Structure formats: structure tokens, C-alpha cells
Amino acid sequence: MGKTILEVRDLCTKYITRSHEDVYAVDHVSLSLEEGKSLGIAGESGCGKSTLALSLMGYYFPPLHYSSGEIIIDGRSITGMDPDTVRKTILGTEIAYIPQAAMNALNPTQRVIRFVEDVVRAHRPGTGKKEIYDMACARFAELGLPPEVLEKHSVELSGGMKQRTVIAISTILSPKVLIADEPSSALDVTSQKMVIKMLRSLMEKGYIKGMIFITHELPLLYNVTDDIMVMYAGQIVERNSARGMVFSPLHPYSKGLMGSIIVPEEGVREQKLTSIPGTPPNLKHPPRGCRFAERCAYVVPSCRHNEIPMLELEGGHTYRCGHSAQHLREMYQDEQK
Amino acid sequence: MNKSEGFVPAERGEHALPCLSGRGVTRVFGTGAKATVAVDHVDFDFHEGEFVSIVGESGSGKTTLSKMLLGLLSVTEGEISFQGKPRDISTRRRRREYWQGIQAIFQDPYSSFNTFHKIDAVLLDCIAMRGGRHLPMEKKREMMAEACGFVNLKFEELTNKYPFELSGGQMQRLMIARIFLLRPRILLADEPTSMIDACSRSTILDMLLNLRNETGMTIIFITHDIGLAYYTSDSVYIMEHGRFVESGSAHDVILHPKAEYTRRLISDVPKIYEPWDLSTV
Numbered sequence: 080m081g082k083t084i085l086e087v088r089d090l091c092t093k094y095i096t097r098s099h100e101d102v103y104a105v106d107h108v109s110l111s112l113e114e115g116k117s118l119g120i121a122g123e124s125g126c127g128k129s130t131l132a133l134s135l136m137g138y139y140f141p142p143l144h145y146s147s148g149e150i151i152i153d154g155r156s157i158t159g160m161d162p163d164t165v166r167k168t169i170l171g172t173e174i175a176y177i178p179q180a181a182m183n184a185l186n187p188t189q190r191v192i193r194f195v196e197d198v199v200r201a202h203r204p205g206t207g208k209k210e211i212y213d214m215a216c217a218r219f220a221e222l223g224l225p226p227e228v229l230e231k232h233s234v235e236l237s238g239g240m241k242q243r244t245v246i247a248i249s250t251i252l253s254p255k256v257l258i259a260d261e262p263s264s265a266l267d268v269t270s271q272k273m274v275i276k277m278l279r280s281l282m283e284k285g286y287i288k289g290m291i292f293i294t295h296e297l298p299l300l301y302n303v304t305d306d307i308m309v310m311y312a313g314q315i316v317e318r319n320s321a322r323g324m325v326f327s328p329l330h331p332y333s334k335g336l337m338g339s340i341i342v343p344e345e346g347v348r349e350q351k352l353t354s355i356p357g358t359p360p361n362l363k364h365p366p367r368g369c370r371f372a373e374r375c376a377y378v379v380p381s382c383r384h385n386e387i388p389m390l391e392l393e394g395g396h397t398y399r400c401g402h403s404a405q406h407l408r409e410m411y412q413d414e415q416k
Numbered sequence: 417m418n419k420s421e422g423f424v425p426a427e428r429g430e431h432a433l434p435c436l437s438g439r440g441v442t443r444v445f446g447t448g449a450k451a452t453v454a455v456d457h458v459d460f461d462f463h464e465g466e467f468v469s470i471v472g473e474s475g476s477g478k479t480t481l482s483k484m485l486l487g488l489l490s491v492t493e494g495e496i497s498f499q500g501k502p503r504d505i506s507t508r509r510r511r512r513e514y515w516q517g518i519q520a521i522f523q524d525p526y527s528s529f530n531t532f533h534k535i536d537a538v539l540l541d542c543i544a545m546r547g548g549r550h551l552p553m554e555k556k557r558e559m560m561a562e563a564c565g566f567v568n569l570k571f572e573e574l575t576n577k578y579p580f581e582l583s584g585g586q587m588q589r590l591m592i593a594r595i596f597l598l599r600p601r602i603l604l605a606d607e608p609t610s611m612i613d614a615c616s617r618s619t620i621l622d623m624l625l626n627l628r629n630e631t632g633m634t635i636i637f638i639t640h641d642i643g644l645a646y647y648t649s650d651s652v653y654i655m656e657h658g659r660f661v662e663s664g665s666a667h668d669v670i671l672h673p674k675a676e677y678t679r680r681l682i683s684d685v686p687k688i689y690e691p692w693d694l695s696t697v
């Protein structure tokens with residue numbers, strides 16, 4: 080087993096609304112990421128994927144608040160640090176984040192090199208312009224971006240190019256963990272492939288040591304990450320290897336998600352797509368017992384009353400369901416017949 | 417849902433009339449040295465009840481073509497025929513008549529609705545457009561409930577709500593409910609699923625297929641994801657730099673592509689049964 084570079088234990092964070100109500104968006108999430116590995120987080124809109132990503136950075140600003148739990152990056156706990164220290168010593172160097180609308184993050188009035196200077200100087204004050212330029216040129220060239228990009232304004236770049244530029248800027252200080260939140264969902268398939276290739280090369284060249292990749296596109300996660308974790312209503316409901324998750328999902332929600340995969344391959348056209356009826360619960364008042372119970376086809380009365388713990392199977396496969404793994408598999412088999 | 421159930425598309429023999437066709441359709445932006453040809457002499461025949469996909473990457477001219485089909489953008493050269501006759505949208509009245517026959521669903525459901533109109537008003541408008549303005553309110557409510565039921569929404573929960581109170585997936589479904597009420601001959605869906613998550617996407621695609629099967633509407637589906645085109649369509653047109661490089665049945669074009677560009681588009685989509693080759697970009 081490799082060295083663990085990111086460990087999260089029982090992390091709980093919440094949003095406090097204007098009417099002073101608590102929304103439990105991340106609820107007792109534990110995860111670990113080993114060096115050289117990537118972890119995918121899947122789930123439908125509003126299940127807490129992006130909130131988890133924000134929470135992992137340890138940089139909280141209202142309405143998001145920290146409640147409990149611990150985040151350890153490379154042996155160093157970052158919980159309880161004040162936001163200013165987190166910004167100066169953690170963000171960019173230990174952990175970097177690419178937000179969903181990264182393409183719109185570039186100020187149109189500035190040249191790209193100015194953003195690189197900003198990032199470098201925030202962490203290493205006093206670095207010379209020439210030094211930063213040379214460093215950026217070398218890194219951009221290595222990631223397959225023409226160094227001329229540095230002299231351009233963001234409006235001169237295409238969507239895919241902008242996204243790759245943002246990734247290159249946010250990883251310029253070689254952070255240990257990169258969190259990519261839907262980095263390719265606004266791009267067409269060709270630009271998406273370029274972004275993925277770039278993220279892969281960042282990992283291969285050792286500029287980042289681990290990656291958390293968030294998307295609802297399951298074929299993409301399957302091809303990019305080693306492990307996939309499925310989130311529902313702020314909780315993790317299953318974690319398995321990418322292959323295991325796509326081909327034999329265990330939790331009824333994961334199974335529903337995998338049923339929505341559409342790829343241009345023989346046989347897919349004849350398959351029946353499954354969609355999960357209903358909508359996720361309101362996290363202001365999360366239901367007792369299993370949070371998926373309202374939408375689950377395999378629900379039994381005990382699901383609604385008992386708190387469901389995370390169960391562990393062989394090979395690091397974990398899931399959260401009131402039914403045993405064997406019983407679930409039998410039910411799925413019966414259904415197929 | 418079985419895609420072959422319900423409505424059977426008309427035979428595509430020589431005598432079958434296409435409901436929308438184009439010959440040498442071209443659109444040029446700008447003049448002189450700065451002229452950009454966005455759509456370059458394309459020919460197409462979309463038949464009644466057919467689910468057609470137009471696939472291409474960003475900037476290939478898909479949206480320009482769709483705007484010309486809708487009559488929102490003039491055609492620089494060439495001719496578009498609607499139901500066998502050359503299309504006439506020269507006057508306001510003719511345009512309104514044309515839009516009774518063709519309607520659209522766009523990418524961004526949030527910008528498709530008037531924020532100041534409640535959902536009942538939006539649906540009542542659709543009934544009025546089809547000449548149901550003088551129907552009794554009871555009948556109108558029944559029609560609206562039927563349309564909402566078609567897209568798995570509960571009409572009672574939607575009354576008195578504004579569009580922004582719904583999620584992206586619900587709004588896109590409401591767009592389909594509008595189309596269900598309007599019953600145009602042709603529906604043009606321009607990337608209707610690109611802003612919603614994978615889970616709601618399969619619901620929307622199945623609803624579009626259902627709509628075609630129940631009403632026999634022709635659906636023109638514009639997308640950059642060839643996987644979606646494969647799942648839904650009867651026939652596929654592949655567009656590159658304003659031209660169609662390949663067209664035919666979805667099965668032939670996607671499983672046995674001939675054009676280099678089609679092969680590239682297919683290889684760019686992540687797959688699950690075959691390895692995804694990243695070296696080709």
C-alpha cells in the first residue's frame with residue numbers, strides 16, 4: 080500500500096441559510112487517497128459533491144461552515160486552522176482546486192502571465208518576473224500548451240484552451256492533491272479529451288501526487304480514476320474500484336446511476352436506460368435511517384428507522400445499505416430474469 | 417422503453433416526402449476577405465417521424481444550421497422546403513404559421529422561460545397558440561395536467577410556481593411538456609441535455625423518444641456527444657466545418673464509420689467496453 084497523502088475522518092460541514100437553518104451538505108464523510116492514485120466522486124446534482132470538494136480544502140467561508148471531523152494532508156492536520164493561514168500555506172501548494180466554471184475564472188483585462196505571477200508571489204514573495212516567466216514557460220511547454228498563451232488575454236483563447244490554462248496555473252506550484260470539480264463538463268468531447276490527457280500527464284510527471292475528480296459522467300470517471308465513490312444526500316453510499324463500480328455496483332443508488340451510462344458501443348442502444356424516480360431529500364431535515372429509502376425499489380420498513388452504517392467487503396469495497404451484499408446481488412439477479 | 421414501439425416512421429422510399437429538406441443551404445457571416453462560411457452547401461432530408469441527429473464539435477456550424485431551420489437566421493444561399501413546398505417566412509404572419517409546424521428546445525432551460533410568468537401562464541399560452549383560447553378552464557387544466565403527466569411532473573405542485581423554483585432537469589421536462597401541448601410537426605432540440613446531469617439526461621432522452629413514438633413528431637437532435645446520437649437516433653448527420661461529411665442510419669455511421677472525422681469523434685468519447693486511447697489528441 081502506498082503512502083496516504085490525504086485522509087479525511089468523519090468530516091461534517093453545513094450551510095447556514097439566511098433564515099438560520101442548517102443544511103447538512105457533507106455528513107460524516109471519511110476517505111483516504113494514496114500517493115499516485117486518483118479518486119472519482121459521482122452522484123447527481125445537489126448530492127453534495129461540490130460541497131465536499133470545497134470542504135476538503137479546509138478553507139471555509141459563509142454560508143459554508145465547518146462542524147466536525149479531521150482533514151490530514153501528507154501527515155499534517157489542517158482542521159482548525161484560520162482561513163488566512165490556510166490560504167497562504169495550504170491552497171496552491173498542498174491542495175489545489177479547479178472550480179466548475181474555471182473557464183470564467185480568468186479576468187479578461189489581464190494577460191495569462193499575470194495570473195501565474197499572482198499565484199507564485201502569494202506563496203513565494205519576492206520572486207522575480209523573469210524567473211516566474213521561465214518557470215511558467217517550461218511548465219506550459221511540458222503540458223502541451225504553447226508558451227505564447229502566457230502573453231495572451233483570456234478572450235483570445237478557446238474554451239478548451241482556457242480550461243487547460245487554468246489547470247496549468249493552479250498546479251504551477253506542484254500541489255500534492257488536485258481537486259478537479261467537473262473540469263470538462265462545459266467542453267465538447269475533443270477538448271474534454273485534451274483536458275483529461277493533461278491531468279493524466281500532471282500525475283505521470285509527478286507534479287501532483289493525487290487527484291480527486293468530480294463529475295456525473297460515469298464513462299469519464301471509469302477511464303480517468305482508479306477508484307469511484309458514489310455520494311448521495313451528503314453521505315458516501317459506496318466506494319469501489321472503478322471497474323467494480325461500473326460493472327457490479329452494489330448500492331441500489333449506484334446501480335441506478337450506472338444504468339444511465341450512454342456510450343457509442345454495440346449493444347448500448349438495445350439496453351434499457353434506468354432512471355431513478357423522485358428527487359433527493361431536503362438536507363435541512365434529512366430523513367432518519369437510509370436517505371435513499373424514499374426512492375429505493377428494494378426498501379423494507381427497517382430502512383426508514385435504523386441508522387445505516389458503512390459496511391466493508393473484501394478489497395476495500397465499502398457500501399451503506401441495510402441489505403447484505405449477497406441479498407442485494409440475489410435481488411438484482413432475480414430482477415434480470 | 418423499446419424504441420421501435422408505437423409510431424413507425426414512414427417508408428424511406430423514393431416517393432416518401434420529407435417534411436423538411438434543404439438543398440445547397442449556405443450561411444456566410446461577414447463579407448469580402450473577412451467572410452466566414454459557417455454552413456457550406458448542405459443537403460438534407462428529414463422524414464416524418466424520424467429521430468435525426470446532427471453531430472459535430474464546437475464551431476462546426478450545428479447551431480447556425482439549427483437557427484436557419486428555425487427561420488431565426490436568413491439563408492445566404494440555397495433553399496429549405498417544408499412539407500414539400502419551398503419555405504416562405506417573408507412576412508410576420510407566414511413566420512408565425514411556420515412556427516406552428518416547428519418548435520425548439522434549447523440548451524439552457526433557465527433562459528427558455530420568462531422569469532415573470534408563472535408556469536400555468538406558460539402552459540396556457542401554449543394552449544392558446546394551438547387555438548384553444550376559448551376552451552373552458554376545466555378543459556385547459558385537464559390538458560395541462562396531461563402534458564405534465566407525460567413528463568412525470570405533478571401539475572398540482574407546479575401551479576403558482578415560477579420557473580426559477582424548479583431544478584434544471586424539471587425545467588427541461590417542462591419544455592417537453594410545452595412541446596407536447598404545441599404538437600409541432602418538427603421539434604428541434606439543440607443540445608437539450610448538456611446542462612443537466614447524467615441521471616436526468618437519460619430521463620429527458622427517453623421522454624423525447626416517447627414523444628416521437630406517441631405523436632409521430634420529427635425530432636432533430638443536435639449534439640456533440642455521438643453516444644447520445646447513437647442511443648436515440650434513426651439517422652445521423654456528421655458535421656465538420658459547415659459540411660456534412662457522413663450521413664446514414666445511426667447503426668451504420670457509428671458502428672462502421674467511413675469518414676476520418678467520424679472515427680475521431682467516436683474515439684474522443686470515453687467508453688467502458690473498449691480502452692480509451694488518449695494518444696490521439
